[in-house]
Structure formats: structure tokens, C-alpha cells
Amino acid sequence: MQHTPRRTGAAERAGAQNGVQRGNFAFRVLFIIAATAVAFALYKLSTLVFLIAGAIVIAVIIHLIADPLCKRLSMPPKLAVFAAVLFLLAIMGGAGYLFGSKAADQFDRLAENLPQAIGQLQETISRGPFGRAVSGALTGEGGASAIDIAGFVRSMIGGVLTSLVYLVSTATAGVIFAMYPEHYRDGALKLLPPRLRPRVRDAVNLSGKSLKGWLVGQLIAMAIIGTLTSLGLMVIGLPSWLALGLVAGLAQFVPVVGPILSALPGLILAASIDVTMLLHALIVYVGVQQLESNFITPFVMRQTASIPMALTVFSIIGFGMLFGGLGALLATPITVAIYVLLQKLYIEDEFGDDLNIHGEKQA
Structure with missing residues (x-):
């Protein structure tokens, strides 16, 4: 009778250890499932993730101008960011005024000339001994060029509205990130344990x-x-x-x-x-x-x-x-x-x- 409590205590400790092991195993399984779900969600939302990355890049570009204004002119950070945004807009507006019409005209001519140049190049290549194979690789069914520049341009034009929405949204988010960088950085760090922050x-x-x-x-x-x-x-x-x-x-x-x-x-x-x-x-x-x-x-x-x-x-x-x-x-x-x-x-x-x-x- 004296050994029964000792066996019972050992059994309880063994049961507790098994329970801890099962709990650790369950936690690891749940962690793997959660990590997989997060990775899958990030993959499905990859466009959003890259737009956020683009906004961060824009914020960094803004701070390339704003930080010297803060250090050398003692501007308040938000005022320096505002001045940097105005400076970038002025640069883009000036460049558009000086070169915009000429560049747009040349891009139009480039879009017109490239398909003709590709067709002429294919015709020239096809005359050589190895040219027929190369030309066949560049030509799809019915003789249509596989490198259809005009079709590529048309597809790009079809997505111009979506691209503009993305661009405006990303630029706006970039300005906000530039205005409050510490706020968003520290907010993200709150997801971590305090000792790691x-x-x-x-x-x-x-x-x-x-x-x-x-x-x-x-x-x-x-x-x-x-x-x-x-x-x-x-x-x-x-x-x-x-x-x-x-x-x-x-x-x-x-x-x-x-x-x-x-x-x-x-x-x-x-x-x-x-x-x-x-x-x-x-x-x-x-x-x-x-x-x-x-x-x-x-x-x-x-x-x-x-x-x-x-x-x-x-x-x-x-x-x-x-x-x-x-x-x-x-x-x-x-x-x-x-x-x-x-x-x-x-x-x-x-x-x-x-x-x-x-x-x-x-x-």
C-alpha cells in the first residue's frame, strides 16, 4: 500500500508530460496551418502586397528630399514632406511641359513602326538558310506574328483605367507613409512580443x-x-x-x-x-x-x-x-x-x- 501513491504520482507526471507533448504537437500543427493560410492569402493578394511595397518605395523617394530639408533648413517633418511632394510634382509637370508632347508623339510613332519593323525583319531573316525555322518560331497559326506588338499595346490600353487607379492609390498611400513613418512602423511592430521590438x-x-x-x-x-x-x-x-x-x-x-x-x-x-x-x-x-x-x-x-x-x-x-x-x-x-x-x-x-x-x- 505504501508504493501505490508513488506509482500514482509517476502516472500523473507521465500523463501531464503526454498532455504537454500533445499540446505542443497541436500548437505546431495549428501554427503550420496558420502560416500556410497566411502565405496562401499573401499569394492571392500579391497585387495588394506589391502595391504596398510600391507605396513604401514612393515614401522613401519623398524622404530623399524631405530629410535634407529637415536637417539643413530645420523644417518640421510634415512640412518638409509636403514641400518634397510639391517639388516632385513640379519636376514631373515641368518635364511633361517640356518633353511631354514630343515624347508622346514619338511613342505613337514607335507603336506604329515596330510592327512593321518586326514584319520586315522576319521577311529578311526568312530568306537565309536558317531563317525559315526562325521565322516559323516567330509566326503562329495563319501567319500571324507571335510578337504582336500592336496587340500588346491594345491590351495595355485596355488596362489603363485600372493602372491609373492603382497608381493614384499607391502614390496617395506613399505620401501618407511619408507623413507618418514611425506611426505605421511602430504599429506593425506591436504584432511582435515586446522583447523583440x-x-x-x-x-x-x-x-x-x-x-x-x-x-x-x-x-x-x-x-x-x-x-x-x-x-x-x-x-x-x-x-x-x-x-x-x-x-x-x-x-x-x-x-x-x-x-x-x-x-x-x-x-x-x-x-x-x-x-x-x-x-x-x-x-x-x-x-x-x-x-x-x-x-x-x-x-x-x-x-x-x-x-x-x-x-x-x-x-x-x-x-x-x-x-x-x-x-x-x-x-x-x-x-x-x-x-x-x-x-x-x-x-x-x-x-x-x-x-x-x-x-x-x-x-
């Missing part, structure tokens, strides 16, 4: 500094690439040189992949004229890209965290495959932010490595 806040701030540095370098690169490409194409006499230069400058926002794709319309248009024009256009595009890769890109990399080029390329491809053009467009800034967060919160915290992340000492 200071560390995550520092990591988020550092990620924002790195993203700001990347944007500074990227905007400079876009302006230089667009200007040099326009001037080069104008010198060789290629039609729609201003529109093609604007395309090259804007495409620079998507590193590596964007510049390659932006060169295709100009090269196709040049090939439809003659071989000499094609050679001259190729020299312009290759020369500008050599300048970009040897001088501009190293400058950009000094302004931000050192992100491996292969990671940049595969992030663009992966985001593009999963989420389409919007994902490819915002893949690099999102990768910059996530890369810094992983370095700060995972590699440094879990393994104790001192990575000396760009901008950390200044922060």
Missing part, C-alpha cells in the same frame, strides 16, 4: 537606410542611362530616339534584365532600316551599358548593402514568374530590404557574425 525596429530602420541608398544610386543611374541613350540614338539618326531613351532609363529600375529588354525595340527598329543603322544602334546600347556596368553600378553598390548580382537576377526572375510584371518591377527593392533584415535578425543574431552592414554605423 527594439531589435526589429533597429533592423527595419537599417533596411530603410539601405533601401534609400539603393534608390539614390538607381535614380542617378536611370537619369544617366536615359540621357546618354537618347543622345546617342539622336546622333546616329534613329527615329523615336527620345522615346527609346526614356524606355532605356525607366528600364534601368530593373537591374540587368531591364536594360537588355529595353534595347530590343531600338535594335529591331534599326535593323528595319539597314545594317549600318543596326550596327550604330548596337554600339550606342553596348557603350552605354558598359559605362553603366563599369562605373554606375559600382557607385550604386557603394550606396547600399552589397547584394550578390546573382541574387538580384534570380530574385527578378523568381518574382516575375510568381507574380508577373509587377513582381519583377519591385523585386530588387524588396530583395534589398529582405536581405538586410535577414543579415541583421538571422545571421547576426543566430550565429553572432559581425557583417558590418552598410549604413549601420551611421544609423
